Amino acid sequence: MTIVYDVHDGLYINLTNRCPCACTFCLRQTMDTVGQSGGLWLEHEPSLEEVKQAIDGVDLKHYAEIVFCGFGEPTERLDTLLQTAAYIKQVCPDKKIRINTNGLGDLVNGEPIAPKMRGLIDVVSVSLNTPNAEKYLKLTRSKFGAQSFDAMLAFAESAGEQGIEVVMTTVDTTISHEEEAQCQAICDRIGARYRIRPWED
Numbered sequence: 001m002t003i004v005y006d007v008h009d010g011l012y013i014n015l016t017n018r019c020p021c022a023c024t025f026c027l028r029q030t031m032d033t034v035g036q037s038g039g040l041w042l043e044h045e046p047s048l049e050e051v052k053q054a055i056d057g058v059d060l061k062h063y064a065e066i067v068f069c070g071f072g073e074p075t076e077r078l079d080t081l082l083q084t085a086a087y088i089k090q091v092c093p094d095k096k097i098r099i100n101t102n103g104l105g106d107l108v109n110g111e112p113i114a115p116k117m118r119g120l121i122d123v124v125s126v127s128l129n130t131p132n133a134e135k136y137l138k139l140t141r142s143k144f145g146a147q148s149f150d151a152m153l154a155f156a157e158s159a160g161e162q163g164i165e166v167v168m169t170t171v172d173t174t175i176s177h178e179e180e181a182q183c184q185a186i187c188d189r190i191g192a193r194y195r196i197r198p199w200e201d
């Protein structure tokens with residue numbers, strides 16, 4: 001099973017297949033892999049030791065960044081994620097660490113999680129998807145329901161307050177230019193960088 005895989009110049013870490021969402025656009029519905037990753041469906045969730053072993057099997061120097069991103073929401077395994085980040089900082093202190101997240105980690109874990117990320121996570125990339133809370137719920141089908149959009153924004157804002165760089169993304173061609181302008185305004189208010197990304201990025 002694939003625990004770590006390469007995407008462009010990043011090393012990606014696949015911790016879990018759990019996710020509180022069932023996004024209408026999720027790659028998992030139509031694919032088993034991303035690029036040359038190999039299968040991203042996990043036989044079991046890798047233990048911290050298995051993740052460390054997988055990381056020890058590659059040369060971290062060759063990667064521009066380490067990214068927690070797989071076929072699931074990485075903050076579903078917050079403890080393992082943070083312990084893995086601490087290990088990477090120990091063996092390769094200057095390596096940039098990013099989490100690609102749906103931003104619902106506070107709801108998943110039942111507490112604000114950004115303070116725990118301070119000093120371990122350098123960047124969070126949060127899927128904003130749309131500037132509209134109702135449309136967000138229709139797109140993500142989050143199990144947390146109507147509170148999800150505001151919780152996602154609150155997480156993004158609190159990550160910024162912890163000194164973490166926050167990037168918020170929408171997918172090109174999926175929303176109008178007017179909606180993109182609204183997303184830009186949300187990012188400006190929160191202090192995040194707005195990025196419109198290609199679908200399979």
Ligand code: SF4
Nearest residue numbers: 019021022023026102
């Ligand atoms: S949050 Fe990500 S992993 Fe979860 S369903 Fe949506 S696109 Fe898929």
